[in-house]
Amino acid sequence: MELVTEYIQFWQERFSTIMSYFGEHIFISLLSVFLGAIVAIPLGIYLSKTTNNTIQTIIFNVSNIFQTIPTIALLAVMIPLLGIGYTPAITALFLYSLLPILRNTYSGIKSINPEVIESAKGMGYSSLQRLWKIEIRLAFPYIMSGVRVTTVYIISWTTLAAVIGAGGLGGLILSGLGFNDKFYIFTGTFLALILALLTDLTLGKLEKKVAYK
Amino acid sequence: MIRLEKVKKVYDDGFQALKDINLEFKEGEINVLIGPSGCGKTTTMKLLNRLNEPTDGTVYINEKDISQMDPVELRRQTGYVIQHIGLFPHMSIAENVGAVPTLLKWDKDKIDKRVDELLNLVNLDPETYKTRFPSELSGGQQQRIGVIRALAAEPPVILMDEPFSALDPISREQLQDELLRLQKEINKTFVFVTHDIDEALKIADQIILMQGGEVVQKGKPSEVLSNPENDFVVDFIGKHRLEENRNSIPNVDEVMMEKPLTISSSESLTNAYESMKQHGVNSLVVVDRGELKGQVSIFDVIDVGVYENKLVKEVLKPFEQVVEIGTSLKVVLDLMEKNNAANIPVMNNNQFAGMVTRGSVVELLASVYANSQREGA
Numbered sequence: 200m201e202l203v204t205e206y207i208q209f210w211q212e213r214f215s216t217i218m219s220y221f222g223e224h225i226f227i228s229l230l231s232v233f234l235g236a237i238v239a240i241p242l243g244i245y246l247s248k249t250t251n252n253t254i255q256t257i258i259f260n261v262s263n264i265f266q267t268i269p270t271i272a273l274l275a276v277m278i279p280l281l282g283i284g285y286t287p288a289i290t291a292l293f294l295y296s297l298l299p300i301l302r303n304t305y306s307g308i309k310s311i312n313p314e315v316i317e318s319a320k321g322m323g324y325s326s327l328q329r330l331w332k333i334e335i336r337l338a339f340p341y342i343m344s345g346v347r348v349t350t351v352y353i354i355s356w357t358t359l360a361a362v363i364g365a366g367g368l369g370g371l372i373l374s375g376l377g378f379n380d381k382f383y384i385f386t387g388t389f390l391a392l393i394l395a396l397l398t399d400l401t402l403g404k405l406e407k408k409v410a411y412k
Numbered sequence: 413m414i415r416l417e418k419v420k421k422v423y424d425d426g427f428q429a430l431k432d433i434n435l436e437f438k439e440g441e442i443n444v445l446i447g448p449s450g451c452g453k454t455t456t457m458k459l460l461n462r463l464n465e466p467t468d469g470t471v472y473i474n475e476k477d478i479s480q481m482d483p484v485e486l487r488r489q490t491g492y493v494i495q496h497i498g499l500f501p502h503m504s505i506a507e508n509v510g511a512v513p514t515l516l517k518w519d520k521d522k523i524d525k526r527v528d529e530l531l532n533l534v535n536l537d538p539e540t541y542k543t544r545f546p547s548e549l550s551g552g553q554q555q556r557i558g559v560i561r562a563l564a565a566e567p568p569v570i571l572m573d574e575p576f577s578a579l580d581p582i583s584r585e586q587l588q589d590e591l592l593r594l595q596k597e598i599n600k601t602f603v604f605v606t607h608d609i610d611e612a613l614k615i616a617d618q619i620i621l622m623q624g625g626e627v628v629q630k631g632k633p634s635e636v637l638s639n640p641e642n643d644f645v646v647d648f649i650g651k652h653r654l655e656e657n658r659n660s661i662p663n664v665d666e667v668m669m670e671k672p673l674t675i676s677s678s679e680s681l682t683n684a685y686e687s688m689k690q691h692g693v694n695s696l697v698v699v700d701r702g703e704l705k706g707q708v709s710i711f712d713v714i715d716v717g718v719y720e721n722k723l724v725k726e727v728l729k730p731f732e733q734v735v736e737i738g739t740s741l742k743v744v745l746d747l748m749e750k751n752n753a754a755n756i757p758v759m760n761n762n763q764f765a766g767m768v769t770r771g772s773v774v775e776l777l778a779s780v781y782a783n784s785q786r787e788g789a
Contacts, residue, residue, distance in 0.1 A: 318498025321461055321571075322512050322561075323488030336502045 209382045217371065221390055224367035228357040228394075231289050232350045235296025240342060243304025244330070262298040270295070270356050274363050288365035292356060296349045303345025307338030343406040347399060354395040358387065368394075413439045414460060414569065414601065419469035421455055421625075429455045431625040433469070441617035442595060442602040446609065448648070451622040453605045457571050460603060461490045473569065488512055491562030491570035491600075495577055497554050499546040505531075505557055506542040512565040530560040533597075534590060552583030559591070563598065572604045576611065588615055609649055613637070621645060634666050638779060664739050667776050668758045668766035674699040675708070677725035684708055685718045695755075698728045702763040706730035707755075734759050735768075741776075744768050 210217070239262075246255050265273070273294070277287030311334055319329045335342075361369030368387040375383025414437040421430035430452045437443040437460075445453040458464035459471050462483040471478050478486055499508050507514075509530055510523040518526075528538040534556040546554055555575060562570050576584045592615055595602065606612055612619050613633045620630040621641075629641040637657040640646045646654065675684050675696045684696055688710055695709040706728040716727050733747050737760040744756055748770070755769040 312496075312498075312501075314494055314496040314498040315500060317463075318492065318494055319500070321463055321487055321490075321492035321494070323484050323486075323490075323515055325484050328515070333500060333502075337500075 206382060210386075217386060217390070220366060220368050220370050220387070221394075223365070223370070224354070224357055224391065224394065227285065227288055227292065227360055227365055227367050228350070228354045231292035231357075232296050232346065232353050234289070234293045235349065235353075236300055236346055238293075239297045239300035240304050243301045243342075244308055244335075246301070247305050247308035258301070262301055265294040266298045270359050271362065274359060278363055283364035285365050287363055288357070288360035288367075292353050292360070295356065296353055299349045300342070300345045303341045303348075304338065307341025307345075308334055310341065311337045340406060340410045343402070343410070347402040347406065350402060351395050351399050354398060355391060358391050413437070413474060414603070415472040415475075416456070416459065417470045417472065419456075419459065419466045419471065421452070421459075421464065422467045429625055430466070433625075433627060435620065435627060435630070437601060437603055438618055439601050440599045442591075442604055442615050443618045443620065444604045444606060444612040444616035445620050445622060446606055446612045447622035447628075449607060450624075452625040453607075453622050454573055456622070457573060457603050457605050460569065460571055461487045461492060488516060488565065489567050489569075491565075491567040493555075493558045493562045493570070493572045493575045495574040497546075497551075497558045497575075497578075499554055499557060499561070501546050503545075504542065505544050505546070505549070508546065508557060509561050509564055511561060516565055518565075526564060530564060533563075533594065534560055550583075551579055552587065555579060555583075555587060556590070559587070559594075563594075563600075567600070569601045569603065572602060574605055574607065577606065577608065584611070591615060609653070613653070621648065623648075634662065638662075661740055661742050662776065663741060664735060664744055664758050664766075664768055665737055667741055667744070667772050668768045669772050670766045672697050672767040672769075674764075675724055676700055677705050677723070677728060679724050681708075681713050681716060681720065681722050681724060681727065682718060684724050685710070685713050688713075697757065697764070697767060698724055699764050704731070704734065704757055704759065704764040731757055736760070737765050741768075741773075745773070 242258065246258060249255065268276075270291075273291045274288065277291050281287040281290060315333065315337070316329070319333050324333065357367050358369035358372060360367050361373050368391045371383050371387030371390075375381065375385075375387065416433050416435040419430055419433040419435075420428070422428050433452075433456060435456070445456055447453050455464055459466055460473070460478075462478060462481075465479070500511070503511070506524075506527050509527045513523045513526060527542065531538040531541060536553065536556060541549070541553075546557070549557065558575065559572075562572075576587050579587065588611060591602075604615065616633050618630060619633055619636050621628045621636065623644055629636055629645050631639075634657075636645070637649065637654060640649060640654065673687065673691055673693055673696050675687060675698055677698050677700050688694060688696060694711075695707050697707050698705040705725070708724050708728045712727045712729065716722055732751060733753065734757045735744055735747070737758055739758075747753065747756055748768075755767050757764060758766045758768060
């Protein structure tokens with residue numbers, strides 16, 4: 200019982216600090232995914248259309264390589280390149296978000312029944328109309344699930360961004376480790392978890408609402 | 413009218429899909445392209461909406477070279493139905509049917525009205541089906557939607573690529589019947605690809621039989637059946653169908669002379685006589701603007717006197733019997749026999765359409781039995 204009151208007191212005293220870490224966390228993770236989506240979705244569409252196999256192989260391999268570098272290593276490599284703070288953290292997480300979104304967009308477009316495409320072409324849809332009114336709509340569930348999965352794990356990886364001074368809930372955990380304070384560690388972990396779950400739920404709802412039956 | 417002139421198609425790998433195709437698709441008719449797979453029938457059809465470009469030669473639609481037209485515009489003016497339907501799964505039935513009108517920027521009310529009209533045309537209740545999605549419909553219903561979607565913007569030409577082949581036999585029969593019924597109402601030019609000879613014989617006005625990138629034979633189903641060009645055609649159609657056709661009694665449309673010599677009732681006997689002499693016939697059909705009056709024979713003219721100043725209408729003899737188009741030849745032969753008539757006129761909606769004569773009956777017999785040696789081989 201004492202523990203609960205103490206913990207409540209901890210929250211009351213440090214509420215604004217916790218919230219600012221929380222805010223940083225949301226900012227870093229969502230901006231990374233957003234940038235990733237902006238680059239990877241068009242790129243995925245391009246890759247699904249191009250007949251140039253070399254370009255396809257190169258892009259997939261490069262984004263695969265980013266994926267295989269351990270998170271902490273990639274973050275560390277960013278320091279000599281971009282210093283410390285938001286920029287290196289967001290850059291690293293952005294690189295991680297590329298592959299899953301790219302892959303899902305690519306397979307989403309590729310999964311469309313070729314007969315639907317042929318029909319659309321034969322009916323007189325121009326290439327852009329076909330892309331916008333048919334292909335993207337049909338690939339949407341795939342693209343969306345790529346974004347969703349990516350968001351969830353980028354939120355969890357963002358906790359590591361504190362190591363290179365970007366802040367976020369990882370900051371709380373690191374402080375907890377430093378002061379041997381279980382409240383800090385618990386709060387950081389708990390909030391990161393809640394954020395990931397809520398985001399997943401919201402994106403899932405959105406996906407259901409926009410996708411066709 | 414659609415015309416292909418010296419069209420060749422060679423694919424990148426060197427495969428010659430079409431070899432010098434010269435072809436006309438008749439306006440307002442169901443033109444069926446048929447042949448074994450790889451014969452070039454689908455390739456030929458796709459030339460018409462430029463999903464395929466010829467390597468050489470020209471395609472004309474209403475005398476316009478379509479390679480000069482914007483392909484997107486051309487396709488919006490050409491209905492297109494494919495084998496696996498290709499409905500857009502994310503759009504409701506109403507949106508699917510209204511797709512081309514939407515592309516053409518019709519206003520919303522007009523599209524809405526058109527969609528209702530089309531759904532009614534294939535006996536699908538608009539209120540029930542408009543808001544549904546393709547996955548909620550049966551295969552036959554989906555293909556009905558596929559067909560009316562192609563008709564939506566009232567294109568003069570509709571291309572169909574084996575549209576019914578993935579359906580079960582019962583739905584297929586129904587859709588064929590519906591297509592024939594529709595065609596009576598809308599009178600469009602259809603280019604229909606199939607590999608099913610029964611389907612072709614049932615729906616075609618013109619059959620175009622292809623093999624190895626060439627047209628082997630074209631004509632009305634009855635012509636192809638009664639006069640197969642070569643052994644390939646015989647094999648493709650199947651001996652049992654040819655046999656059946658031989659045993660079935662044709663109707664008058666196939667027997668009659670479509671353009672016998674006619675004369676108007678207000679002409680002079682002298683002119684009638686001259687015309688008969690010139691063409692070597694002994695009677696003329698008297699027709700005034702499509703309306704059948706009777707006939708005048710050389711004996712009537714001579715009886716009265718060739719150079720008497722008289723008109724045809726004073727000596728013509730009305731026909732005792734006429735038959736409607738579509739009547740079985742059996743009925744006509746019966747009439748000729750009973751009345752000892754040398755010829756019987758055929759009417760189409762009270763308009764004179766043609767004449768069954770003893771000569772035309774003999775011609776038909778010759779065309780069937782003159783070929784009979786081949787089938788013994």
